[in-house]
Amino acid sequence: xxxxxxxxxxxxxxxxxxxxPTFILSQINLTVKENEFxxxxxxxxxxKSTFLRILAGLIPPNEGKVLYQGLPFTAxxxxxxxxxxxxxxxxxxxxxxxxxxxxxxLGFSHLDRKKRSLEAIDLIGLDGYESxxxxxxxxxxxxxxxxxxxxVVNPDILLLDEPFSALDILTAENIRNDLMELWIEKRxxxxxxxxxxHSVIEAIALAxxxxxxxxxxxxxxxxxxxxxxxxxxxxxxxFKNLIDTVYTTLLTTKELPTGAKAKVxxxxxxxxxxxSIHKLQGLMDALIEAPYHGKADIFALAESExxxxxxxxxxxEALELLGFAKISTGDIxxxxxxxxxxxxxxxxRKKVFSYHLMRHIPLAAHIYHTLQDLPKQRSPRQKFLKExxxxxxxEEAIETxxxxxxxxRYAELFAYDTEQDLLSLEDSETEx
Numbered sequence: 001x002x003x004x005x006x007x008x009x010x011x012x013x014x015x016x017x018x019x020x021p022t023f024i025l026s027q028i029n030l031t032v033k034e035n036e037f038x039x040x041x042x043x044x045x046x047x048k049s050t051f052l053r054i055l056a057g058l059i060p061p062n063e064g065k066v067l068y069q070g071l072p073f074t075a076x077x078x079x080x081x082x083x084x085x086x087x088x089x090x091x092x093x094x095x096x097x098x099x100x101x102x103x104x105x106l107g108f109s110h111l112d113r114k115k116r117s118l119e120a121i122d123l124i125g126l127d128g129y130e131s132x133x134x135x136x137x138x139x140x141x142x143x144x145x146x147x148x149x150x151x152v153v154n155p156d157i158l159l160l161d162e163p164f165s166a167l168d169i170l171t172a173e174n175i176r177n178d179l180m181e182l183w184i185e186k187r188x189x190x191x192x193x194x195x196x197x198h199s200v201i202e203a204i205a206l207a208x209x210x211x212x213x214x215x216x217x218x219x220x221x222x223x224x225x226x227x228x229x230x231x232x233x234x235x236x237x238x239f240k241n242l243i244d245t246v247y248t249t250l251l252t253t254k255e256l257p258t259g260a261k262a263k264v265x266x267x268x269x270x271x272x273x274x275x276s277i278h279k280l281q282g283l284m285d286a287l288i289e290a291p292y293h294g295k296a297d298i299f300a301l302a303e304s305e306x307x308x309x310x311x312x313x314x315x316x317e318a319l320e321l322l323g324f325a326k327i328s329t330g331d332i333x334x335x336x337x338x339x340x341x342x343x344x345x346x347x348x349r350k351k352v353f354s355y356h357l358m359r360h361i362p363l364a365a366h367i368y369h370t371l372q373d374l375p376k377q378r379s380p381r382q383k384f385l386k387e388x389x390x391x392x393x394x395e396e397a398i399e400t401x402x403x404x405x406x407x408x409r410y411a412e413l414f415a416y417d418t419e420q421d422l423l424s425l426e427d428s429e430t431e432x
Contacts, residue, residue, distance in 0.1 A: 004069070005192050006032035006055070006157060011064035013050055014217075015393065021062075022392060023217030024050050028064070030211065030220065032157075037183065037193045039207035041200065041246060043313050045271060045396065047218025048196040052159050055194065056082045068156075081150035082159040085166055087142040089134045095121060095145050096130040102153045120152035121145075123187070125178060140171035147179070151188055158188075160195035164202065165310075177231075180206065184230055198310035200246050200299070204239060205232050212249050216271060222249045240299070244330030247298040250309070251316050251327045266321070268363040269391025272403045273314030273321075277410045281341075281349070283315050284324060287334055288342040295333040322356045354411035363388075363404050368413050371425050378424035381405075381416070 011028040014021035025047040040048050053059045089098045099117040124144045164172035182188045197203045210224040302312040319325035324338035341352045357364045371377050388397035408414045
């Protein structure tokens with residue numbers, strides 16, 4: 001019987017004052033069993049990487065606890081290693097010295113460090129490069145060093161934070177295959193792997209279980225078992241059905257018991273997807289043309305437009321938020337308003353977009369009405385930024401405000417003077 005390895009019990013993480021916290025993660029509960037490969041998926045900003053860093057012990061949770069085989073980490077000290085999106089190598093150390101770092105921290109002797117590090121370097125396919133420095137290696141080779149540095153400590157749990165996303169397609173595929181070979185053949189003693197990924201295909205190809213996060217705050221909304229044999233065929237019907245299930249879950253803000261989609265009202269503090277008008281209309285134009293004619297399988301559309309999940313999910317979310325598309329059971333379909341916008345000329349597109357921006361995006365309407373009520377119909381951008389910072393981090397507030405300003409300028413709802421950092425209504429005077 002497979003035993004529980006890791007228990008995440010009601011983990012929450014927030015920042016700000018305790019009286020008015022802004023949650024990053026809320027009440028995360030998860031059990032990781034031995035021999036499990038878990039992939040975590042979710043929209044950008046849902047707290048996936050924060051969750052992984054809590055598991056690694058890099059940051060503490062505000063509430064909840066993490067148990068290893070039923071005991072607190074402090075009592076058991078399980079070996080946990082992490083591979084990051086960037087290789088994070090020290091440029092003044094060669095490959096062997098970079099790999100030895102973890103063992104040095106654990107107090108291994110020089111001879112033991114060298115022996116184990118050489119074995120790890122050979123295991124990960126870098127034999128002969130021990131004396132090379134990071135600047136002399138390709139991106140894929142540097143990431144292999146990152147894997148060797150993690151594996152050399154014989155971790156019980158291996159954490160992967162989008163480790164393949166910065167690599168080209170072929171290099172990423174090669175390293176993924178090598179990792180799976182080591183994992184399946186038990187050539188590494190690792191008991192469980194937990195990976196954050198932005199690629200739905202990658203997650204289904206590698207993991208036994210998918211854990212899907214929602215955002216604002218980050219929380220688990222669904223877990224999906226992947227009962228497919230390795231190596232997995234991406235063209236199989238079961239694989240494609242899993243893709244549809246994952247995409248539908250990622251794009252559904254609230255699931256009803258029947259599986260139907262519920263329209264959820266958003267407030268001015270909603271973190272808007274960072275999407276340009278150009279990309280938004282480009283996807284709509286592709287969707288209305290043949291072979292889709294206004295309706296497409298989500299995955300098929302993303303694939304035909306060369307969009308990763310990280311790129312496509314914000315686009316799909318923006319279309320649905322604005323009322324230009326609806327998403328259900330793995331399909332995306334233009335609404336009548338979306339079709340009207342696609343078929344309109346430039347001026348009419350702006351009018352249609354303006355109407356939907358005011359109707360569906362409360363922050364845009366709030367800015368417009370605030371400016372309208374002011375004597376000179378203008379206001380410093382900082383006023384709205386300060387309001388948003390009560391709902392989200394400074395970085396997120398800056399990004400969200402930038403998004404709504406760009407959308408509002410396109411719709412000719414309001415103007416923005418970059419030199420004076422002032423927002424104003426389109427027909428107001430911006431000079432004294």
